[in-house]
Amino acid sequence: MAAALICVISVVVFLQFFVSYCRSVLTVSRKVELSDRVREVSGIANRNIGADDFARLVQLVRLCPQQGDDATEIRAVGTYYGLLRMVKYLSAFLIPALGPWTERECESCSHFAAVALDRRISYSRDLFTQQVADRT
């Protein structure tokens, strides 16, 4: 009985902490301005980042060399994005008012992925510059 109670409470608390953690990571990245370079690379030079850009941006992130400290956060935000898509799908039938909120959150996830991509592109460029400097 105690184990079942602990299990239920822990799942509820886990979801709360997980969502808040992801939102804190997204809020920090939201303050970062995207460079023209990443806008050009990801094909969003003339428009705002959309909620549906997330998957494409994460694919681009995976193509870049890993910097080492953001893989878990990308995975956590990816899980949060998946949860949001599920909520969006369900809310379309049950609570339509949740739609705009999930859309905004998904946009924040896409922005986070774009910031991660920007960081990794800069890292790749630094690596390339270093290699060229070592050769000469």
Add this chain to the structure above:
Amino acid sequence: MQLGPFDYALWFVGFLVEIGVVVCILYKRDVLRYLSLTIYMLCAAFVTCGQYFYVSRFGFNSSQYFYYYYYTESLLTILLFWTVIQFYQQTFREMKVSGYIRGAAVLLLLATALFSYAVVHENRSHLTTKFVVELGQNLYFVGVVLTYLLWGAILKLRETRTRLIQLVLALGVYFSATACTYALRNLFPSLQPYVLRWVPPLVGLWLPVAWAYTFAEVSEDARLATARLVARAR
């Protein structure tokens, strides 16, 4: 049951990240501010080395490794409570209630020790798997409650330090996920060899990785409004 390359890889990465957090704190010269956290991470790294020693010397299925794993886990959890207490002190720093927090911390530790003693006393004739799992589950659940109360205080006091907020939230995810895993083990022991076996190492990796990310990416001066973090449709 034998360990595969994935188990060893998880182990090794876990050890590296634990050391990485300590290096990050040293590099940013934040040791005094996060003293308990640094000591916890160092101890966790030592325990990981000890686990490797026990597995290579006695084997993964040995009772020596089993008891070493669960009892060091419980000791590390108690050490983690100290980190939570330090987070409480940082949150309530301006209210000048450090004395009360220290008093409450001592009381809490005494209560935990007393509770654990009572459980040990009750189970002294059969200190079995069920007992260590139950002890772990209870300790982690105390951690969940403590972190949840701290999160409530952070929201109530409108704390804005991003680093503190992220450290506490990562800790909350860790405590709740581990307490849930222990409770599931208690409820469904048959799940252990297949599903639940992978969860503790992955969750154990979460805490140092999330903390390393926070120390590396978020400066001490960064601020954010906690009201933005409470999921709510506006």
